[in-house]
Ligand SMILES: Nc1ncnc2c1ncn2[C@@H]1O[C@H](COP(=O)(O)OP(=O)(O)OP(=O)(O)O)[C@@H](O)[C@H]1O
């Protein structure tokens with residue numbers, strides 16, 4: 001079975017040259033309080049940044065707060081999203097006009113009330129960015145967790161809807177991504193920025209067999225399902241964690257407060 005590597009190097013100020021996998025990043029900002037490390041994510045995703053509808057208000061309002069020693073208007077100009085997309089029921093007019101003047105591509109999809117704004121943004125990256133090399137692309141989603149539960153579940157559903165793309169959901173406290181059952185997974189932990197708490201959750205379907213290494217409570221051909229055992233409040237024990245499962249699993253790890 002093919003190996004899939006994972007490492008949260010996007011939480012480091014600069015990505016080590018020898019880090020595996022070698023990925024490029026795109027950023028989607030949602031309508032939630034910006035994680036404190038959003039400027040860092042933006043730097044790594046220099047080639048493509050999107051705001052999902054009201055996410056643009058967050059960038060406009062909160063990015064200057066995250067960079068308090070700089071002139072707010074200069075910060076807003078520097079952190080200009082390439083695209084704002086959604087059903088546009090949350091973005092304020094002044095914010096839309098501001099970014100329109102800076103050349104942001106604003107895409108109103110108010111006719112579609114069956115998919116979320118995050119869905120619209122991920123589909124845009126998949127379908128309308130021909131010059132972007134998708135083979136090594138990882139989409140970072142800021143503000144995806146914590147907040148309204150229906151939104152959170154909708155955001156997690158995006159991991160399943162686009163399971164052949166690398167997508168990482170982020171909040172101030174933790175990150176989540178999918179571990180597809182098609183691969184054996186090697187997760188390279190960055191102890192300076194993540195851990196020690198972690199979890200492995202069989203959200204879509206139960207797992208009859210999951211085996212892990214590198215955790216305090218490893219699984220050994222163990223069954224996991226809602227209504228039975230799921231692996232929450234686990235603890236990282238090694239800098240390399242391996243996971244093999246007969247089901248797609250969600251991996252979650254906490255983000256250290258110093259990041
Ligand atoms: N409280 C929240 N928790 C998690 N994600 C959120 C939350 N609020 C918004 N989001 C995410 O940000 C995206 C854009 O948010 P926005 O409020 O603009 O969307 P919306 O479609 O107007 O939401 P609503 O369902 O409230 O009408 C949503 O699609 C969702 O992915």
Ligand SMILES: Cc1ncc(C[n+]2csc(CCO)c2C)c(N)n1
Pocket residue numbers: 087112113114115116117
């Ligand atoms: C069965 C079903 N449930 C909820 C919605 C509502 N909805 C889902 S995504 C979305 C857009 C939010 O920006 C809206 C309004 C629907 N259409 N179908």
